[in-house]
Amino acid sequence: MNMPTHIPLRVLPADDVQLRNDAAVLQDRFGRRFSYLRLSVTDVCNFRCNYCLPDGYQCTDTPVPLTLEEIGRIARTFAAMGTRKIRITGGEPSLRKDLPEIIRVLKSTPGIDTVALTTNGYRLTHQIESWVNAGLDQLNVSIDSLDPQQFRAITGHDKLQEILSGLDMARSLGLTRIKVNAVLLRGFNLTEFPQFLHWLKDTDVSLRFIELMQTGDNEEFFRAQHVSGDDIRARLLQAGWVQKARSADDGPAQEFSHAEYAGRIGLIMPYSKDFCSTCNRLRISAQGKLHLCLFGEEGFDLRPLLQNDDSVSLEMRIRELLRDKKATHFLEEGKTGAVRHFAMLGG
Template structure:
């Protein structure tokens, strides 16, 4: 194995978030309220299966053990099952995860599992169908719920559910969510609304800190779990009376970036050192031949020398990210 990817702050990178498309069919208020519009005038050329194999192979060679396949909505790719299989076949990759809006899960999650998918996250911003429609712009609540049931039928022991906290919309639904996970092995992850370049007004109107939820959990007997080295950024709490768990992702909290263990590659082949970074490092010219791997690894490691100690969200600096779908959230 080549040397572990490491930055100037001695953070090691076990986790790759790989976007395979920036297209999404939902119109979530906090991400793509006007629907998907290509960032380029001509139709974008997203990473091919061969390019995906080469980039994940390089990361695996340098110690990455977990790959999350993201979008946009990754299941919009017709070759999505093949992408899962390609990533799962890379030596050293032990976890293959995806984040999906869930609309295709009921029909396809069994084949994703068979292809090598080990972990699945589903975005569900409300358990009330009307509120779900208000936030996502799509009347697909029942299909998403059926997809979660199908994931358990397919053999997933746990499903993670992502919920973006929105003040005056879903932030008051904690009792309903807790009741939902009491008898279900769901890790419900409340994600603080993050400011992006196109969402300043919405952020100011709907941002709410996860601290109040954390205080409620601790006061009611929930206990913080320890992390493993390829876990994501959530603080995860468990309770002896609940089959499910609660995760909190609070990017505005002090030292949030201290334990950063993940890098991002966009659907167009750019390495992003941070979701809120200022620029990307183009890798695509080095994804054309297997013989370019050493040069590819060197470019990624060179890029890591530029990784900042932290994002600057608390200062209102959102970097170059126009919306969360653009580089995979």
């Protein structure tokens, strides 16, 4: 694969890093604005996905996850700086018993227009109603295969049919913004592409194919299983799929639609040229660390600033740290940063 060696971003003069007429909006020195926050509420996961936690979650002595009060302070501060969308991630966020309360706190925060949730779907049929009642706007569910045996081989759980039933329940409750995530794996689900397309004929979801990314502990698996999203993109365009325009608070997916399909397809291709040039998201870990990039540093601890309602100090610290955000993730150079696996930050 020919990989880019740089991301052509325009560096703004120092005086222009802060927006002149809209100082509330977060912006880095490359002119990228950040209206989207990915908020991890736990790093615990109960799945054993072969591309993330093949040996299952390993309990560590990490600090307790963010409290409801700390989450509220984060939401209010980021909303004041122009964040309009917050995605709750894990690990697996449904393992938190107070997840409905977390959704309710985020949804009631002035300025937050969209509260999204990414889940493996394990508890979807049991909890989706409480999430919707709490104000959930958007649901992302990981389904890496539509074949029950292959699904179990990838995740370690025989839960496919129950998760698909959970999607039906979500739609019956009026939740229309539903996305399904599938990590592309050469030896596991690549041959299922026609089956995925058949499913989308009558299923109104956005199916996002995600390129497998190299992390600190999956180098051998990555080399054996990585599939370029460019190959899928070429197949879609040849079959008449049309790329849609990207909204300001959208994630990194390139989304495609087709007149003959109820569903849509998204491609997340972190190895593609200029992938980082449209970055609009920051990440907070379950322990309250700000991560400027999924594949960046260990994270910057904000938790001491979350112990009171001093939002001014918290905002100043976030703005200060944002100056160090790099132009690219350097994945094309084989650098994976501090991320050992995706459960650490929810991808």
